[in-house]
Amino acid sequence: MTVAHAIEADVLRRQDPQLADILLAELDRQSTTLQLIAAENFTSPAVLAALGSPLANKYAEGYPGARYHGGCELADVAERLAVERAKLLFGAEHANVQSHSGSSAVLAAYAALLRPGDTVLALGLPYGGHLTHGSPANFSGRWFDFVGYGVDAETGLIDYDQVRTLARNHRPKAVVCGSIAYPRHIDYAHFRDIADEVGAYLIADAAHPMGLVAGGAAPSPVPYADVVCATTHKVLRGPRGGMILCGADLAERVDRAVFPFTQGGAQMHTIAAKAVAFGEAATPAFTAYAHQVVANARTLAAGLAAEGLVVTTGGTDTHLITADPAPLGVDGRDARGRLAAAGIVLDCCVLPHGDDRGLRMGTAAVTTQGMGEEEMVWLAALLAGVLRGERESQKAREEVRELTGRFPPYPG
Ligand SMILES: Cc1ncc(COP(=O)(O)O)c(C=O)c1O
Numbered sequence: 001m002t003v004a005h006a007i008e009a010d011v012l013r014r015q016d017p018q019l020a021d022i023l024l025a026e027l028d029r030q031s032t033t034l035q036l037i038a039a040e041n042f043t044s045p046a047v048l049a050a051l052g053s054p055l056a057n058k059y060a061e062g063y064p065g066a067r068y069h070g071g072c073e074l075a076d077v078a079e080r081l082a083v084e085r086a087k088l089l090f091g092a093e094h095a096n097v098q099s100h101s102g103s104s105a106v107l108a109a110y111a112a113l114l115r116p117g118d119t120v121l122a123l124g125l126p127y128g129g130h131l132t133h134g135s136p137a138n139f140s141g142r143w144f145d146f147v148g149y150g151v152d153a154e155t156g157l158i159d160y161d162q163v164r165t166l167a168r169n170h171r172p173k174a175v176v177c178g179s180i181a182y183p184r185h186i187d188y189a190h191f192r193d194i195a196d197e198v199g200a201y202l203i204a205d206a207a208h209p210m211g212l213v214a215g216g217a218a219p220s221p222v223p224y225a226d227v228v229c230a231t232t233h234k235v236l237r238g239p240r241g242g243m244i245l246c247g248a249d250l251a252e253r254v255d256r257a258v259f260p261f262t263q264g265g266a267q268m269h270t271i272a273a274k275a276v277a278f279g280e281a282a283t284p285a286f287t288a289y290a291h292q293v294v295a296n297a298r299t300l301a302a303g304l305a306a307e308g309l310v311v312t313t314g315g316t317d318t319h320l321i322t323a324d325p326a327p328l329g330v331d332g333r334d335a336r337g338r339l340a341a342a343g344i345v346l347d348c349c350v351l352p353h354g355d356d357r358g359l360r361m362g363t364a365a366v367t368t369q370g371m372g373e374e375e376m377v378w379l380a381a382l383l384a385g386v387l388r389g390e391r392e393s394q395k396a397r398e399e400v401r402e403l404t405g406r407f408p409p410y411p412g
Pocket residue numbers: 039101102103104106130132178179180205206207208231241242
């Protein structure tokens with residue numbers, strides 16, 4: 001059954017045609033425009049099926065074998081399966097798969113290791129740190145004393161010497177590595193060394209690269225970090241949600257920080273969908289996918305650079321690219337609008353030199369659709385043509401529609 005059929009055939013169409021129309025229109029939007037938002041992907045129909053399963057009805061506070069509710073026998077089996085698959089996939093001693101989101105996972109990691117008022121060293125928000133890395137608008141910035149490290153203004157690369165100097169000066173209780181926009185591999189061993197020197201915990205917020213880690217296309221933080229937080233969506237291609245990996249020594253603290261400290265009942269349908277995604281990510285097909293994601297991103301980055309955009313760090317090691325379109329005569333905000341009109345959906349971002357004028361994009365979704373390097377070369381030229389005003393947006397929109405028609409995210 002295709003995704004569209006599921007909505008059509010379901011009682012939803014008869015009972016609530018208004019909402020069914022919204023969902024089908026969204027499916028059409030996703031299928032006929034190019035999804036270059038770095039945090040997005042297309043989950044498989046199997047993951048969607050688990051999300052829409054009867055486990056959505058089940059209350060299951062607690063952990064397998066120790067629930068506060070009755071009737072959890074099958075929920076326990078599903079959660080144990082998800083946990084075992086996550087541990088195997090990432091080589092972790094312990095996995096908690098209950099976090100509702102990436103932010104919830106980070107909150108639980110802080111709750112497990114820190115006390116309010118503790119000092120934490122993390123990538124500053126202007127350089128690609130996440131809200132949970134010390135934004136004053138977020139719990140992290142209110143409850144902890146964050147010190148931000150940066151990236152080199154010229155190269156865009158993490159300045160590990162600066163991280164070490166800040167760690168020595170501020171003696172943080174935890175060092176956080178991970179970003180929403182850093183396109184290069186993170187040197188986890190280097191971070192471990194810095195954290196060890198000052199007696200700090202190392203928390204890896206690997207929300208973005210964790211799918212690449214699963215597919216063997218990026219280095220793993222698991223051997224180095226005390227706690228690894230991640231999302232199960234993005235490149236990992238599972239349902240929207242979070243997870244935490246750690247050693248056996250911190251397992252109990254992490255579990256208690258998730259439930260009952262920061263969350264109530266586990267979302268069992270999402271946990272079932274996480275199990276499906278971990279199973280998919282353990283296949284050779286996913287390994288090939290993860291490597292293709294990176295190959296596509298590298299080709300797209302090279303194409304954009306050849307067209308005159310300034311690609312941060314000169315390229316990428318991952319699925320993620322940030323670039324300054326200014327040499328084409330347009331800033332990030334205008335560029336996003338023009339590209340949206342052409343059916344190319346991506347984000348603005350802050351660039352290392354501190355101006356809110358960059359573009360952030362990723363290749364996870366288009367690679368799931370089956371696109372390869374040939375399509376990335378074409379896409380770089382189309383994107384630059386639209387930004388220069390050489391390609392009329394309606395014409396570009398038609399070309400995008402033709403391309404996506406050849407690579408439907410949900411064939412059939
Ligand atoms: C590094 C990092 N941490 C945390 C998050 C938060 O994830 P969520 O949106 O699921 O809360 C993100 C999301 O993009 C992220 O990139």
